[in-house]
Amino acid sequence: xxxxxxxxxxxxxxxxxxxxxxxxxxxxxxxxxxxxxxxxxxxxxxxxxxxxxxxxxxxxxxxxxxxxxxxxxxxxxxxxxxxxxxxxxxxxxxxxxxxxxxxxxxxxxxxxxxxxxxxxxxxxxxxxxxxxxxxxxxxxxxxxxxxxxxxxxxxxxxxxxxxxxxxxxxxxxxxxxxxxxxxxxxxxxxxxxxxxxxxxxxxxxxxxxxxxxxxxxxxxxxxxxxxxxxxxxxxxxxxxxxxxxxxxxxxx
Numbered sequence: 001x002x003x004x005x006x007x008x009x010x011x012x013x014x015x016x017x018x019x020x021x022x023x024x025x026x027x028x029x030x031x032x033x034x035x036x037x038x039x040x041x042x043x044x045x046x047x048x049x050x051x052x053x054x055x056x057x058x059x060x061x062x063x064x065x066x067x068x069x070x071x072x073x074x075x076x077x078x079x080x081x082x083x084x085x086x087x088x089x090x091x092x093x094x095x096x097x098x099x100x101x102x103x104x105x106x107x108x109x110x111x112x113x114x115x116x117x118x119x120x121x122x123x124x125x126x127x128x129x130x131x132x133x134x135x136x137x138x139x140x141x142x143x144x145x146x147x148x149x150x151x152x153x154x155x156x157x158x159x160x161x162x163x164x165x166x167x168x169x170x171x172x173x174x175x176x177x178x179x180x181x182x183x184x185x186x187x188x189x190x191x192x193x194x195x196x197x198x199x200x201x202x203x204x205x206x207x208x209x210x211x212x213x214x215x216x217x218x219x220x221x222x223x224x225x226x227x228x229x230x231x232x233x234x235x236x237x238x239x240x241x242x243x244x245x246x247x248x249x250x251x252x
Contacts, residue, residue, distance in 0.1 A: 030113045036061055037121065050181055052213050055118045055125070059208050060178035062114050066107040067144050067201055068169045073099040074148025075155030075162050078248050085248065092248050093241055096152035097145065104141045111137055118212050129211040132218070136207050139226055143200050146233025149241045156248050176201040200229040 037054050050056050077095040078085075085092065111133065118125055154161045174185060175196055182202065186193040196202055203226050207218040 030116065032062065032113075034117070037117065052122055052125070055121045055213050056209060057179060058117050058121075059114055059212060060176075060205055062110050063140070063205060063208055064173055064176060064178045064201060066103065066110060066140060067147070067204075068173070069107075070100045070103045070141075070144035070148050071151050072162075072165055072169065073103055075151040075165050077148075077152050078156035079159070079162070092245050093149065093152075093238065096148050096241070100141070100145045100148045103144070107137075114208075115212070122213070125213055125215065127211070127215045129215060129217060132211050133208070136204065136211070136218075139230060140204050142230040143204070143226070143233060146230065146235075146237040149237030150233070153241045153244050157244060172199075172201065175199055176205060178205065198225065200226060200233075203229075 036057055074096040077099040078092065081092075081095040084090075084095070115130070115133065151161075151165065155165070174180065176199055177185065177196075182193070182196055186196055203222050207222055207226075210216050210218045
């Protein structure tokens with residue numbers, strides 16, 4: 001109950017005091033996507049050899065940002081929750097879990113914006129496979145949770161990690177084929193292709209693109225690999241975070 005209420009309150013009150021209020025939850029990602037579309041598709045006329053590159057880029061940027069926000073907010077969750085830890089006794093894992101749930105709630109309008117923008121760019125792209133988007137989104141949230149729990153312990157016990165994480169996320173962005181195709185990155189680093197193809201964020205973005213742009217079902221192997229990543233990181237994250245439970249209050 002604490003996790004749900006804390007996440008919902010934070011997500012729905014982040015734009016309090018603004019004239020448009022929670023309208024910004026969907027307006028902001030729409031404007032972000034529109035900006036990338038104008039810069040890359042209209043001004044620069046870039047395609048990088050990728051079919052429907054504007055939609056490819058919008059999906060990559062906006063959906064990768066969901067994972068990036070979950071992981072970085074998870075890394076800061078214990079530090080930001082030190083007042084709560086001093087006042088109440090509760091499982092410390094509730095802090096990173098609440099931060100992930102908050103980002104997940106806030107990202108639902110982002111998914112809506114992605115669908116609207118893809119439809120605006122390619123009206124003919126709509127297909128029955130679009131119904132799989134919510135399932136892919138839930139899988140992404142599950143993967144994010146495991147990584148956020150790992151980042152939460154690292155961020156709590158190694159404060160410098162909260163600064164380094166921004167650079168690591170930018171590196172991960174390129175390794176996830178957010179802007180460039182996998183071929184371009186893998187060809188530049190011999191031997192990196194198998195690791196990049198196993199990257200869960202690359203798999204997720206590929207699945208989004210398959211159903212939203214390329215009108216095809218994601219590779220069945222992708223579902224299996226993603227499920228293994230989700231279960232593995234979540235179980236490891238819970239155990240890894242819990243092992244340092246007694247240290248968080250002292251260090252915060």
